[in-house]
Amino acid sequence: xxxxxxxxxxxxxxxxxxxxxxxxxxxxxxxxxxxxxxxxxxxxxxxxxxxxxxxxxxxxxxxxxxxxxxxxxxxxxxxxxxxxxxxxxxxxxxxxxxxxxxxxxxxxxxxxxxxxxxxxxxxxxxxxxxxxxxxxxxxxxxxxxxxxxxxxxxxxxxxxxxxxxxxxxxxxxxxxxxxxxxxxxxxxxxxxxxxxxxxxxxxxxxxxxxxxxxxxxxxxxxxxxxxxxxxxxxxxxxxxxxxxxxxxxxxxxxxxxxxxxxxxxxxxxxxxxxxxxxxxxxxxxxxxxxxxxxxxxxxxxxxxxxxxxxxxxxxxxxxxxxxxxxxxxxxxxxxxxxxxxxxxxxxxxxxxxxxxxxxxxxxxxxxxxxxxxxxxxx
Numbered sequence: 001x002x003x004x005x006x007x008x009x010x011x012x013x014x015x016x017x018x019x020x021x022x023x024x025x026x027x028x029x030x031x032x033x034x035x036x037x038x039x040x041x042x043x044x045x046x047x048x049x050x051x052x053x054x055x056x057x058x059x060x061x062x063x064x065x066x067x068x069x070x071x072x073x074x075x076x077x078x079x080x081x082x083x084x085x086x087x088x089x090x091x092x093x094x095x096x097x098x099x100x101x102x103x104x105x106x107x108x109x110x111x112x113x114x115x116x117x118x119x120x121x122x123x124x125x126x127x128x129x130x131x132x133x134x135x136x137x138x139x140x141x142x143x144x145x146x147x148x149x150x151x152x153x154x155x156x157x158x159x160x161x162x163x164x165x166x167x168x169x170x171x172x173x174x175x176x177x178x179x180x181x182x183x184x185x186x187x188x189x190x191x192x193x194x195x196x197x198x199x200x201x202x203x204x205x206x207x208x209x210x211x212x213x214x215x216x217x218x219x220x221x222x223x224x225x226x227x228x229x230x231x232x233x234x235x236x237x238x239x240x241x242x243x244x245x246x247x248x249x250x251x252x253x254x255x256x257x258x259x260x261x262x263x264x265x266x267x268x269x270x271x272x273x274x275x276x277x278x279x280x281x282x283x284x285x286x287x288x289x290x291x292x293x294x295x296x297x298x299x300x301x302x303x304x305x306x307x308x309x310x311x312x313x314x315x316x317x318x319x320x321x322x323x324x325x326x327x328x329x330x331x332x333x334x335x336x337x338x339x340x341x342x343x344x345x346x347x348x349x350x351x352x353x354x355x356x357x358x359x360x361x362x363x364x365x366x367x368x369x370x371x372x373x374x375x376x377x378x
Contacts, residue, residue, distance in 0.1 A: 170327050194344075
């Protein structure tokens, strides 16, 4: 039987521009790992909003700008590589890629997973992955959306690398340290949180989807019994369009298009809290949690709302804005997700000075749920 393992999450920062053409720091919470015979040390993004593991392939064409800007996996240099032969494609919220499947040995910070099938990305159209600072993505959602491929964590469980079929995540948002938190494999660290863990069942084992009792801002009920997703692959809080417009109205925010809205920085102290009720416990987001201070090209400081929307999205997608305030337990074995409040020394205490916009790592295909999906909405 395996033991409790820890993978530090690194804060990776570079410069990006928002849709409104203002500069913003881009932070990706990622971890270094070795892929296939420890070929090279890479940085991968842990993403609970998808289930696939992929890396750029050395077989990508020279016209693939995103691939050429990153390190690439070379199967010919691997002694454990096994050809699979199947094609692969995935659609995220703002990007897509295609390639083919391979099998080999994956090493995540010393945790060796044998016979892991993963995708070699060959075509990454557009600009979504061009300037990302991560090498690939390791999906941590359920196997039902992996296209029949055994997920990395399912293999970790089957190979006895962890004691329990659980992983937990602590995201550290404050400060300038390179330490961005931890992924804890196979258990829970009781020193991170206070009080009890608030567990709620997974609505359906696909994404880490669950029911939020309500979301309120001031006396306005934004949702009642809404479906939410815990997604470590994004910093933002994506909401349905109707809720996005209602939030902007309350914040007196100016919509800049493409899911970006700005508020008057002089009025931050007057902005309301946003309260989420999950499993009977209320979690409060203050303006310090959901407002990002960013710099315009004329060096003016602007205040960007962390609430965004995706066209056609009916889910409440909880990114770092929410997950950075809690300790999250992903219980695969019991198909439940738990939230615990962080101890005071771990709390977030300043307005965010960074902003992650592209690419969000959730790729939501509502039609994949079929007729059953509509039953989650009122």
